[in-house]
Each structure stands twice: as structure tokens, then as C-alpha cells.
Amino acid sequence: MIKFLDLKKLNSKYKKEIKNAIQNVIDSGWYILGKEVEAFEKEFAEYCGTKYCLGVGNGLDALSLIIRGYKELGIFKENDEIIVPANTYVASILSISDNNLKPVLVEPDINTYNINHELIEEKITDKTKAIMVVHLYGQPVDMEPIWEMAKKYNLKIIEDSAQAHGAEYKRIKTGNLGDASGFSFYPSKNLGALGDGGAITTNDKDLYEVIKALRNYGSIEKYKNIYKGVNSRLDEIQAAILRVKLKYLDREIEVRNQLANIYFQNIKNKKIILPLILKDVKHGWHLFVIRTKNRDKLKIYLLEKGIQTETHYPIPPHKQKAYKEFNHLNLLITEQIHNEVLSLPLNSTLTKEEVMYISDIINRF
Numbered sequence: 001m002i003k004f005l006d007l008k009k010l011n012s013k014y015k016k017e018i019k020n021a022i023q024n025v026i027d028s029g030w031y032i033l034g035k036e037v038e039a040f041e042k043e044f045a046e047y048c049g050t051k052y053c054l055g056v057g058n059g060l061d062a063l064s065l066i067i068r069g070y071k072e073l074g075i076f077k078e079n080d081e082i083i084v085p086a087n088t089y090v091a092s093i094l095s096i097s098d099n100n101l102k103p104v105l106v107e108p109d110i111n112t113y114n115i116n117h118e119l120i121e122e123k124i125t126d127k128t129k130a131i132m133v134v135h136l137y138g139q140p141v142d143m144e145p146i147w148e149m150a151k152k153y154n155l156k157i158i159e160d161s162a163q164a165h166g167a168e169y170k171r172i173k174t175g176n177l178g179d180a181s182g183f184s185f186y187p188s189k190n191l192g193a194l195g196d197g198g199a200i201t202t203n204d205k206d207l208y209e210v211i212k213a214l215r216n217y218g219s220i221e222k223y224k225n226i227y228k229g230v231n232s233r234l235d236e237i238q239a240a241i242l243r244v245k246l247k248y249l250d251r252e253i254e255v256r257n258q259l260a261n262i263y264f265q266n267i268k269n270k271k272i273i274l275p276l277i278l279k280d281v282k283h284g285w286h287l288f289v290i291r292t293k294n295r296d297k298l299k300i301y302l303l304e305k306g307i308q309t310e311t312h313y314p315i316p317p318h319k320q321k322a323y324k325e326f327n328h329l330n331l332l333i334t335e336q337i338h339n340e341v342l343s344l345p346l347n348s349t350l351t352k353e354e355v356m357y358i359s360d361i362i363n364r365f
Contacts, residue, residue, distance in 0.1 A: 002345055002354055004308040007187055009349045011194065014244050018194070021240035028236075033216065036239040041199070043246060047166075048175035050201040052208040055234025056215050059162040059184025062198040063095035063132075065232065066158055066180045069210040071099060072227055075156065076129050082158070083123055084132040085115035086334040090317045092134050092160045095182070097323075104128070105318055105326065107333045111276040113137065113289070113341075116333075117145040124149070130156040135164035135174050137312070138190070138284030139277065143169050143177050158182070161201075165191040166253045167284030174284070175201040185242055190256070190286050191249050193238040255348040256285035259355050263288055263344065266359035273340075287312055288346040290362075295342050298365055305361045310343045 011018065025036060037055045045053035056062050070076040078100040084092055086105035096103040104123050109116040113136050120131065131150060133141040150157050157178030161167075164174040165183060175181040185197035202208055210227070213220045218229025260275075260283070267274060273291040277283055289312065292298055299309050316338045318326035344358060 002307045004310050004345050005188055005347055006349050017244045018241050021244050022237055025237050025240050031236045033233055034236045036236045037234050040239040040243050048173045048201045050176050051203045054200045054211055056198045057232035058196045059182055059198040060091045061232040062182030062200045064098050065211050065214055067099045069207045072210050080129040081127045082130045082132055083120055085134050086331045087113055087337050088134045093317045107331055110333050114141045124153055130158050132158045134160040137289050138164050138167050138286035140167050140169035140174055140281050142278055163286040164284045166249050168282035170280045190252055190284055191245055194241050195238055197234050197238045252348050253284055256346055259346055260285050260288055262352055262355045263359055266356055267362050269363045287343045289341050289343050291340040295340050301365055307358055312343050
């Protein structure tokens with residue numbers, strides 16, 4: 001069986017270094033907001049090219065705290081609107097509604113699956129305060145037109161970079177393409193912890209200072225609370241693990257690019273739509289996502305041939321029970337994508353022979 005993702009095997013390459021890193025944390029006697037988190041924040045900020053990084057509990061918290069930070073600074077207020085792609089994981093939208101702001105859903109480009117910039121301007125109102133871009137599957141959004149719109153209408157740009165660690169647009173890394181960015185270190189990510197974790201990157205000192213307090217009960221100095229904050233702190237052990245794996249992230253992405261190229265070269269089935277890569281982009285290849293009208297049949301067929309796949313994602317956010325207020329919307333492109341996409345195995349534990357075998361089996365479908 002070719003697993004979609006074998007996390008045990010993926011992390012075994014770093015086993016010795018990870019064990020040493022964990023042991024160092026245990027021996028230090030300091031387990032919350034210590035030297036490992038501080039060092040990881042410095043290293044990840046340098047990696048992304050930003051001035052600041054804050055480790056938080058998970059990717060959803062990262063996005064939520066960015067929005068909350070802007071509220072505390074008086075830049076956002078309740079019932080303001082944030083434009084967000086309709087084709088995304090629900091966390092992007094949850095971060096907006098959790099702060100009592102209104103998500104305004106915009107259809108994606110059918111070819112890239114990312115937000116269609118041509119449809120954004122018609123959604124901008126006097127309540128619009130930000131555009132949230134989601135670098136879905138690891139491909140950065142085409143940012144030039146987003147930058148122009150943000151400047152024209154004085155909007156913030158929030159990046160959901162949960163799937164795009166190390167990806168680049170015009171040689172600028174995700175995390176440094178907007179005003180602030182949220183990352184997830186969920187174990188399956190290109191840069192994955194051995195548990196939950198997340199981070200915020202930004203060049204905005206005021207936002208950084210506010211979120212630094214918000215993540216820690218609203219406090220910078222112990223027992224003095226500036227804000228009604230939350231408890232969302234990257235764990236010392238997870239930070240130590242991430243420091244180990246960050247050293248190998250570019251190599252991981254390079255292997256993923258090599259394997260993605262094998263899929264491109266070998267999948268010839270005309271029923272299969274392969275991903276489209278934008279110009280001026282370095283794809284992170286968190287996921288290799290194909291499309292076909294017979295998605296469910298293909299998924300079963302591949303499993304029968306010993307190949308695990310995943311569906312990211314079967315139900316779009318606007319059709320979820322949690323968002324009943326959006327259930328009436330007819331977002332046809334988003335719905336088509338969610339009905340047709342299938343994620344193939346793609347990670348550094350796979351061999352070239354396995355990827356060629358998967359391609360061959362798909363060609364016979």
C-alpha cells in the first residue's frame with residue numbers, strides 16, 4: 001500500500017535530532033515561552049524575510065489573532081468585512097467570523113484554485129477592511145493585482161499561509177507578501193510539528209506587540225493584563241522540533257518539486273486535469289491536486305490498486321451546517337472544484353518509482 005502520507009516514516013529521518021532537541025527542553029526545566037520558542041521565532045522570521053514572528057497554538061489561532069490584533073489597534077471593528085476565497089479550508093473563514101467580522105466569499109480561478117482577483121473589486125464596500133489570500137495547496141496567490149487593490153482602497157492583506165511554507169512569489173516568500181500571515185504547523189504540513197502549532201509573521205511592530213500580549217492572556221508583564229487575551233502559545237518542545245525540521249524545509253520542498261514533475265511528465269490520461277503553475281512562483285507542493293469528473297470512482301479505483309488518496313475538501317465552507325447563512329449561495333466554481341479534486345501522494349518518503357507507478361495506474365483509469 002502506498003500511503004497518502006506516512007508521518008512516522010517522514011519524521012524518522014530527523015529522529016535522532018528531534019530526540020536530542022526534546023531532551024534539551026526537558027533538561028532545561030523551562031517549558032512555556034522559553035529559549036526554544038524565542039529562537040524559532042527569530043529563525044522563522046529570517047526564513048520568511050520578515051521582521052517579526054510569534055509562535056502560537058495553531059494555524060486557526062494565528063489568523064484569528066491577526067484579526068483580533070487589528071481590532072485592538074482600532075483598524076478593524078465588529079461587522080467590518082474581510083474578503084476571503086470561497087474555495088478554502090473552513091479555518092480561513094472561522095478566523096473572521098470568530099472575531100464578529102463578516103466573511104465576504106469570492107469565487108476562485110478554476111485553473112489555479114486560488115482567489116480570482118478579477119472578482120474582488122465588485123465585492124469591496126465601505127465596510128471592507130482586508131483581503132485574506134489563501135495560498136492553497138502550496139501555490140502562492142498572484143499578488144500583484146491584490147497589492148494594487150489594497151493600495152487603492154486602503155485595505156490590509158492577510159495571508160493564510162497554512163499550506164505554503166517556503167513557497168515564493170517573485171522571489172518573496174509567503175509570510176512576507178502581505179501585512180501579516182498565519183502559518184499552521186499541523187503534523188502533515190511541509191513544516192510540521194509533532195502536535196499542534198502555528199505562527200504569525202509580520203513587519204508591523206504595533207501589530208506584533210499587541211499579538212504578543214494577546215496570545216499570553218493579554219499580558220506582557222506577569223499578572224498585568226493589557227487586553228482580554230487568550231492562551232495560545234507555541235509549546236517549547238514543538239518549537240525545538242520545528243527548529244530541527246526548518247533546517248531541512250527547502251530540501252523537502254525540492255524533493256516535492258521533483259516528484260511533482262514526474263507526475264506532470266507521466267500522467268497522460270485526458271480525463272485528468274493537472275495543476276496549473278503560475279509564472280514567477282515557486283510552488284511549495286503541500287498537495288498535488290488533480291481534477292476529474294469521476295473523482296469518487298478514481299479514488300476507489302486507486303485504493304483497489306494499493307494507492308491512498310485524500311479529498312481536500314469534499315464540502316465547501318458555504319455548504320457547511322455551521323454557516324447556514326451562506327447555504328443559499330450558488331458558488332458554482334467552488335462547488336465544482338470541491339466535487340472534482342483529488343490529492344495524490346506527494347512527500348519526501350515516496351520514491352520516483354512509486355510516483356511513476358501511481359501515474360501509470362491513473363493512465364489506465
